[in-house]
Amino acid sequence: MNLAECMRRVPDIARFPSVDALHTELDALASAHPHLVRVRRIGTSRLGEPLRVLTIGDGPADAVVIGGPHPNEPVGGLTVGVLAGMLCRDDALRAELGFRWHLIPCVDPDGARLNEGWFDRPGNRRAYSEHFYRPDPAEQVEWTFPLSGEDYWFDRTLPETAALMRLMDEVEPSLVCSLHNGEHHGVFFYVNRDDPELARRLGELPGLAGLPLHHGEPELPGSRLIAPAVYATQDGARVGAMLGAGAGSADYAARFGALHIVPEVPLWADQRVADRSATGTGYRQLVARGAAARREALDMLDTALATVADTLTVRTPFERSVRASLRTFRTVTEHREALAGEDRSATVAEEFDHRQALHLLRLRLLGTFLRMLDAEIAAGSATVAVRTQRRVLGETFDRWVGEAEADTPGPATEIRRPVAVQLGAILLAATRAADGSQNASRIPEGRSMGSSAGSPATSTAATSV
Template sequence: MQALPRPDHIDLAPWGARHNFPSPGEVDRELARIAEAHPGCQVEQLGLSQGGRPVGMLTIPGGLRHVLVVAGMHPNEPAGHLTVLALARLLARTSNWTSAIGCTWHLVGCIDPDGAALNEPWTSRPLDLDRYHRHFYRTPIAAQPEWTFPAQGSDGSLPKTTILRELLTTVRPEVYIDLHSSDFGGAVFVVNRPLAPLSTALREAAARYRIPLSHEGIDTVGWAKDGPAVHVMPPVEELVMAAPGQNRFAHGASSLRHLPSDAIGVIPEVPLWPARTLLTPYTGNPDGTGYANLMRHAAATLAERARLLDGHLQHMRPHLPGRAAMFTDAAAETLRAATRCAKLWHSMSDGPVTRGQYAAADDSAVSFPIRAAGLLLRAAAPGPSRPAGPKAKHAALTEAFEDWVKDLEATTPAPYPLHAVIGLQTMTALQAAAIGT
């Protein structure tokens, strides 16, 4: 195992000092500068997004084994943009993580620059909960490169999915890191197969950067674990889902399931903010269970807010121009996910509920409605071709959004230091590369 870089080896300038994130264009320009300054490094354009934006990659040579790191799968998760730059700077100036362990690194700054552009009003400025949710955008599942690999109901023909699929096929990485970030709480890792040394190293890396582990995740309920906070991606047939009551595609195969069976695939989900302070204190049993009533209350809150926002959505849609559909479609999917989560949490409350499960339910009761409300406000924002719509409904939606954000601000600590968030993602890639050799 190579000596691990210290936290002060992670170069985040200038974004670390400002506590914001680079845009895909800034990432590409910085990667080009690194390639120019270091002979042997190469930048190439992999293709264009649906909106005509370039998707680029920096390759840093070092051996026959290949490591692929991809950022920007979800456009509201920009930490990976900065992690790619931190990795590029670190790898370009030291051979410890290239030739010494026989690895060539391939770094993709953002696979979905179109979605990232819609989040730039908040990613380009210091982290702020109101600004984050007011300018929030997350691509619907059927348009996400992470979840649209060929599977039942999906042919993987989206430009960004095609780029990623061809990249995985041509590079054939022995190690693949799919960078993600989350809103609140602790770190969660998803792997393509159990590998005890890696799982242990991931937990140790989280401790090194003082980011706690999250033992439960909204997206990984019921998945197998390789120890605390490390979840194993289920087989493709368990991931593919049809939309309720419809035949159309709703959730497809993950990029982690497109890897060779002996490759290592890791998704690090690293939070931007620490866990919120729950208004209702934990008062469970000595064994850590006994939170069923609290989970049931969180499920009811989530269901009630989802119904309220769905009413706003149905009332607003006829009054909005076609271009607002990108926001209303994303809001509708968020509300469907909220309703599914509310049913899941309520059904789980019939059994023993742990602290972590209740905290996950409480997070969803808070975050899903604020996300959906922010998307609806973006859809209804006045503009040259976008009427404000019925004023009373718009005012009621604005009031609900602002009230929920105030409650969120009152219970959320200051963001994690960026060097910790980016350091943990960077360390995930380095540890996986070292163990994969």
């Protein structure tokens, strides 16, 4: 299999499809290939949407591919569509891979619909922030698998997560791919096996698509590098306790001994995130400065929320998201500072990544906050406090958008590029899962992923909670 050629077959894509458009496309594929494709319902979302899986092929092993595990991350739905079409049209590829594929285009349709306002303007940072929605970690499909232990317990599994669990219980997969994307960062991966060859080859994929590898901060505090920009999957009990949520899909996949990968791709790309040259700024100074800026933003939004909290009458997912995000970003900031370690020179990539972490926090939180206030105004129940905060925070939002756009003035990434990286990662992982990855070792459950403090491999996280 020629991975580069497969990646080049990803077409130009102008926009992200709506939930309805995703299902229409996959229904058309199933109609065109009735002897190859089966579409079935595996569950129901919290708001009554059908959760559907597309099954292709009849190989001896099973692979599960999860699109949209976070609702603001639509790249994976496109990747599922491209992969499904390729498997239907290429008999030789399907036979070579030897899997029965179970493809879920959108596992959180309720949340995805709340992001559709920016899907037709994928490069517009203002539109993205104005229509952004990401739920409380305890309401995220990716992070609500059950956890039980002496110190921490989570059993509030979502219907969508339960549907994934039933599917995995049924097919006992050898491979699980959870498809994620972020904002301004390079490409990076999580893998649940210490497989140096797989990690090396994953690290080559971004270059084939013209995207930079991520050499900024690890997304999750304490992440351990297997190879550049390829991290060992962290134990879900640790991450769940930090986020106030459950385990991840990797933890459930481990029940079946499955290879689990997460390709994280950007919506915007900037070569500074791959620049490992020194800046002359001390790393601990960079971390402290970044933490102070994030706390300033969080304090301002905490104060604004306190001003309007008692007058809100419309209970929305935006309010739950704002409250949870304020709490979670503070927790992550504390972890970030605790892992700063010994001082050294910060890199260009790390400095760039810390600035992006601030832009991410401010625009995600404030964009969602404004949606919360707009819902109150639309209901006709807005108090003077709500209207005042809407005006003041709207001006702040305009300023913060301007600062973010000035810091990263380049064009948005062509959508086909992150799709191609995710496609390449799935196909590469399939070849490793099929051959048993004999030189790899599974990362045991409960293992600490931290290593020596202060090294770039274990520095702090610009996590997107």
